Amino acid sequence: MKAVRYIVFAVVGLVVLAIAAVAIAVLVIDPNTYKPQIEKAAEDATNLDLILEGDIGWSFIPLGLELNDVEATLEGERFVRLDQLVAQVDFWSLIAMAPRVNTFLLDGLDARLNVDKDGSGNWTRIMPEGDEAANDETAADEQPTEQAADEEGTADREPLNFNVENVQISNAQIHYNDESTGQSVILEDFTVNASEITLGSSFPLDISFHFETNQPKFAVDGGISARLAANEALNEFGISDLEATFDMNGEPFGGKSVTATLAGAIEANIQNETATINGLTASLANLTLNTDLSVTGFGDSPQLDGKVSIDEFSLKSLLDALGQPAIETEDPDVLEAVAFSTSIGGPAGTVELSDLSISLDDTTFTGGGSYTLSNSATALNLQGDSINADRYLPPAAEEGETTPEAASDTSGDQEQVSAQPAAEETDLLPLETLRSLLLDIDLGLGELIISNLNIAEIKSSITANDGVLEVDEFSGKLYYGDFDANVTLDARTDNPKWAIGSKVTGVQTLPLLTDLAEVDMISGAANLNLDVKTTGNRMTALRENANGEISFNLAEGEFRQMNLTRLACQGIALANQETLGSSDWGSTTPFNDMRGTLKIDGNTLNNTDLVAALAGMRLEGDGTIDLEKTELDYEIGLRVVGELHRDEACRVTEYVENVVIPVECRGNFSEDPAGLCSFDGSRFSDTLKDIASNAARAKVKEETDRAKAKAEEKAREKIDEKLGEEGDKIKDAVKGLFNR
Numbered sequence: 017m018k019a020v021r022y023i024v025f026a027v028v029g030l031v032v033l034a035i036a037a038v039a040i041a042v043l044v045i046d047p048n049t050y051k052p053q054i055e056k057a058a059e060d061a062t063n064l065d066l067i068l069e070g071d072i073g074w075s076f077i078p079l080g081l082e083l084n085d086v087e088a089t090l091e092g093e094r095f096v097r098l099d100q101l102v103a104q105v106d107f108w109s110l111i112a113m114a115p116r117v118n119t120f121l122l123d124g125l126d127a128r129l130n131v132d133k134d135g136s137g138n139w140t141r142i143m144p145e146g147d148e149a150a151n152d153e154t155a156a157d158e159q160p161t162e163q164a165a166d167e168e169g170t171a172d173r174e175p176l177n178f179n180v181e182n183v184q185i186s187n188a189q190i191h192y193n194d195e196s197t198g199q200s201v202i203l204e205d206f207t208v209n210a211s212e213i214t215l216g217s218s219f220p221l222d223i224s225f226h227f228e229t230n231q232p233k234f235a236v237d238g239g240i241s242a243r244l245a246a247n248e249a250l251n252e253f254g255i256s257d258l259e260a261t262f263d264m265n266g267e268p269f270g271g272k273s274v275t276a277t278l279a280g281a282i283e284a285n286i287q288n289e290t291a292t293i294n295g296l297t298a299s300l301a302n303l304t305l306n307t308d309l310s311v312t313g314f315g316d317s318p319q320l321d322g323k324v325s326i327d328e329f330s331l332k333s334l335l336d337a338l339g340q341p342a343i344e345t346e347d348p349d350v351l352e353a354v355a356f357s358t359s360i361g362g363p364a365g366t367v368e369l370s371d372l373s374i375s376l377d378d379t380t381f382t383g384g385g386s387y388t389l390s391n392s393a394t395a396l397n398l399q400g401d402s403i404n405a406d407r408y409l410p411p412a413a414e415e416g417e418t419t420p421e422a423a424s425d426t427s428g429d430q431e432q433v434s435a436q437p438a439a440e441e442t443d444l445l446p447l448e449t450l451r452s453l454l455l456d457i458d459l460g461l462g463e464l465i466i467s468n469l470n471i472a473e474i475k476s477s478i479t480a481n482d483g484v485l486e487v488d489e490f491s492g493k494l495y496y497g498d499f500d501a502n503v504t505l506d507a508r509t510d511n512p513k514w515a516i517g518s519k520v521t522g523v524q525t526l527p528l529l530t531d532l533a534e535v536d537m538i539s540g541a542a543n544l545n546l547d548v549k550t551t552g553n554r555m556t557a558l559r560e561n562a563n564g565e566i567s568f569n570l571a572e573g574e575f576r577q578m579n580l581t582r583l584a585c586q587g588i589a590l591a592n593q594e595t596l597g598s599s600d601w602g603s604t605t606p607f608n609d610m611r612g613t614l615k616i617d618g619n620t621l622n623n624t625d626l627v628a629a630l631a632g633m634r635l636e637g638d639g640t641i642d643l644e645k646t647e648l649d650y651e652i653g654l655r656v657v658g659e660l661h662r663d664e665a666c667r668v669t670e671y672v673e674n675v676v677i678p679v680e681c682r683g684n685f686s687e688d689p690a691g692l693c694s695f696d697g698s699r700f701s702d703t704l705k706d707i708a709s710n711a712a713r714a715k716v717k718e719e720t721d722r723a724k725a726k727a728e729e730k731a732r733e734k735i736d737e738k739l740g741e742e743g744d745k746i747k748d749a750v751k752g753l754f755n756r
Contacts, residue, residue, distance in 0.1 A: 048072050062142050064088045064095060090138055099124025099187070118181045125188040125206075133195045180213035200230040210244075218245035218256060234266035251287040258282070270339020276300045289314045293322070301337035302329045309360065316389060317365030325357035328375065347407035353377050358384075365389050372398070379403040393454040402463035443553045447483075450507040455480035468531040470495070483508035497523030497541065513551050514558065520544040525570065540573020540610070548616055559643065560618045569611035580605040580679065583695045584633055584654040585666035587677035590700070591707045594665035605630060619644040626650075632658040632668070639681070648692070650681040651699070675706040 051068045058066035070084025081104075087097040102121040130138045189204035206225045213219045223240040239261050245254040260278040265271070280296030291311040298305045309322030331351040335342060343351060355375040362368030367387045374381040385396040461474040474492040478485070487503040501518040526539035548564035551557070582601040589596050610628035614621040621641040628635040634657055639650030653676035659668050678699035681692045 058088075063144060064090055064142060070100075090141065093130075093138075094126070094128050095138065095142075096128070097124070097126045098122065120180065120183045122185045123187055125185070125190075127190045129190065129192045131192075131194040131196060135196045181211065183208065183210040183213065185209075198231060202226075202228045204228075215246055215248040215250070218243040218254065229266075232267035234268055235264070237263045249287075252283075252285045254281070254283040256281045268339075272337065272339040274301055274338060286314075300334075302333050304329070313364055318389075319364040320360050320362065320367055322360050323358070324360060326355060328353050328355040330354070344410055345407065346409050346411050347404075350377050350407045362386060374398075376403070391454055392452070393456075395456045397458045399460040400462065403461065404465040406465055406468060441554050441556060444555065444558075445505075445507070445512070445553055447507050447510065447512065447553065450480065450485060450505075451483040453480040453485070455485075464492075469528065470531065494520075495524040495528045497521050499523065510553075511551050512553055514549065516546065516548045516550075516564075518544070518546040520546075525573065526576070536576050537578070538570075538573060538575055540570035540607075542568060542570050544568045562616050562618055564616045566614040566616065566621070567612075568614070569609060570607075572606075572608055573610065574607060575605040577603055578605060578693050579603060580630060580633070580635070580654055580693070581660055583679050583693070584656065584677040585661050585663060586695050587654075587700060587703060588656070588660070588668070588672050589663075589665040591672050591675075591704065592665055592667070592669070596663055596665045598661065598663040598666075607635065610635070614641070623650075626652070630654070632656065632660040633677075636676070641685075645684070646686040647684050648681060650693075651696070652679040652681060652693070653677070654679060671707050675703055678703060 048071055051072065055066045055068060058064055065088065067087045067089070068083075068085075069087065071082075072084070073082040081102075083098070083101040085099060086101070088095050100121065100123040102119055104118040104120075128138075132138075185206065185208040188206040189202070190206075192199075192201040194200070204226050207223065209222045210219060221240070221242055221244050223238075225238050226235070227238065228235040240258075241260070242258040243256045245256070246252065258278060258280055262276045263273060264276065265273040277299045278297070281294040282291070282296070283294075284291040289312065291314075293307055293309045296307050296309075304327040305324070306327070307322060307324045309320060309324070312319040312321075331354050332343060333352075345351065353375065354377075356373070358369045358372040360367060360369060365388065367389070369385045372382065372384050379400060379402060381398045381400040383396070383398040385394070385398075387394050455478060457476075457478040459474075459476045459478070462472065464471045464474055472493040474490075476490045477488040479488065480486070483506065485505040485507065487501070489500070489502065491498070491500040497520065499518065499520045501516070503517075504513075504515040506513040521543055522541045523544075524539070525542050526536060529538070530536050545567045546564070548562055548566075550559075550562040552561055579601045582596075585596055608629040610626070612623050612626040614623050619642060621643065623640070624638040626635070626637040626639075634655040635652060636655060637650055637652035639648060639652075641648045655676050656668055656672055656674060660666055678696035679693055680696040680699075683692045685692060
């Protein structure tokens with residue numbers, strides 16, 4: 017026991033002597049006398065020139081070091097400079113194996129990082145080339161050993177116990193300049209203040225800075241205030257009372273100033289792989305996002321639970337605040353109330369949205385959706401009430417108004433303008449993106465107004481898998497009728513295949529065409545069946561490769577702005593060699609059961625079986641429609657089957673009955689629908705031949721009937737003479753013979 021006691025006394029004595037030696041050294045030795053040796057050692061070990069302009073101080077209690085006015089140059093240019101560095105550690109805390117930093121102060125740090133025209137950074141030249149290579153090899157050799165040691169000691173590592181009383185970083189700045197790209201980045205006025213930093217409890221942190229770049233010109237003045245916390249095992253962290261403000265300006269915002277803020281609390285446990293976000297609010301100009309969210313699992317299949325919302329905001333005001341071009345709309349009062357909210361949940365690896373609500377002005381969409389992280393499968397089910405899409409279209413140009421581009425063109429050299437090539441046509445769809453989609457989307461809308469069309473009870477179902485996109489259903493109510501369409505797009509090759517089918521039942525054409533294109537050339541309830549196939553990924557290719565057919569019929573209706581009865585009467589009057597006297601023809605032609613089939617061949621629609629029943633006539637026609645030129649070329653025959661009009665010149669005689677009055681309909685149907693159809697004089701000669709043939713047949717019949725009557729009369733007279741009283745009986749027999 018005495019030996020042990022002597023050993024303890026000896027150790028304590030050595031410690032006391034060591035402390036006394038350190039204290040004496042600090043009190044007696046002046047470190048400033050060693051400045052040349054320190055500078056020489058730095059120059060020998062690196063390519064830096066160290067300049068110790070200020071005083072060097074140290075202290076015993078607390079154990080500390082102070083440097084003033086220190087600068088390091090590299091190749092004759094400043095690399096780093098600091099005005100003052102103070103580091104103080106409580107001496108007795110080191111003895112107790114619980115180090116406590118009293119003060120860490122860094123003031124006036126100025127670092128210059130430069131990249132030359134060859135892309136080489138000046139920091140890569142700090143160490144001599146030979147030493148740098150040797151250090152790299154040593155680091156490479158030691159890395160596996162250190163990694164193994166870290167892995168072995170992780171489980172048994174004791175909690176770290178340290179305390180920092182005060183940390184201050186002030187007036188720090190870093191300048192980065194890249195001569196190869198012209199990029200310049202500045203971080204200045206960087207300030208950090210923290211105190212009472214202790215593991216296991218929270219401590220305050222304040223940060224402020226100014227950040228600036230020249231490509232693009234952009235600047236941020238930022239301030240962050242929060243309380244940070246970390247446990248002694250350094251596997252659990254927290255941020256509370258977070259308040260951050262960033263005042264930004266520059267080219268990305270059109271030269272305007274924009275403020276962004278962030279507030280809330282965040283906690284994370286690395287060991288348990290959990291994190292929570294509580295009351296987090298992020299804002300940019302007038303846009304504010306709120307969220308409460310918990311995360312379980314930091315790998316490929318996290319599980320989320322919480323809520324996310326965006327407060328109602330004006331999109332137009334947001335774009336203006338961000339210095340972005342304004343969205344011009346037909347209705348200037350739209351895009352003024354946008355909001356979003358949803359609950360987030362679902363199993364691990366899947367993000368499910370429930371109670372989803374999207375508001376756009378006076379339209380609301382509700383529903384839910386999901387996104388699977390492993391395969392990017394997306395499902396969405398949204399139901400909306402009503403929306404007028406025309407309100408969101410660009411405003412129509414006023415009559416006589418030209419765009420700035422058009423005005424510029426007309427003011428320049430006309431020959432140069434005409435020589436400018438047309439814009440190159442681009443692909444309609446990104447095929448590679450389509451091939452990667454995995455979708456299951458159901459959308460519904462109570463009412464939609466688009467291109468002035470009113471569509472109600474819209475239902476749509478869209479799926480995509482392995483490059484095949486299908487619109488299984490697109491249906492709704494349209495002008496007192498129904499429509500149902502389906503589309504299949506096979507995008508597995510670079511020449512995608514399209515199949516389009518549609519069925520329309522009982523849709524009133526007059527209000528539809530009037531609302532759609534202000535065209536009122538036809539009315540009636542339309543029934544239509546469409547079956548089209550085509551290939552391509554550009555509009556011209558889709559039109560050129562299209563083939564299929566459209567069958568249609570209109571039960572009852574009328575041609576508007578054209579009177580086919582008048583055209584037929586013109587032909588009859590010519591045949592009668594008379595002139596029409598009536599002027600009250602009206603501007604419409606009623607019909608019953610108009611039907612036909614359009615064969616689709618690229619940009620051309622061929623129709624050979626157009627028929628319709630008109631008053632006293634039967635319409636028969638065939639022709640073509642050129643969709644590319646928006647032109648039609650039809651030859652129509654109006655077959656006379658009954659009385660047409662009370663005008664005497666239009667009387668239907670036996671000569672004109674069942675003849676065809678020719679009408680032609682030719683021209684651009686997008687410009688003047690009312691002027692498309694007119695009497696076809698070039699084919700009227702055929703009509704005259706038919707009339708002449710009818711007249712000849714009538715003449716032959718008339719002569720035959722006259723001869724029969726005359727023969728009957730002569731026979732009757734002879735019988736009367738020869739038979740006398742028996743003549744009546746024979747007369748009746750002869751009469752019956754001729755009338756068989």
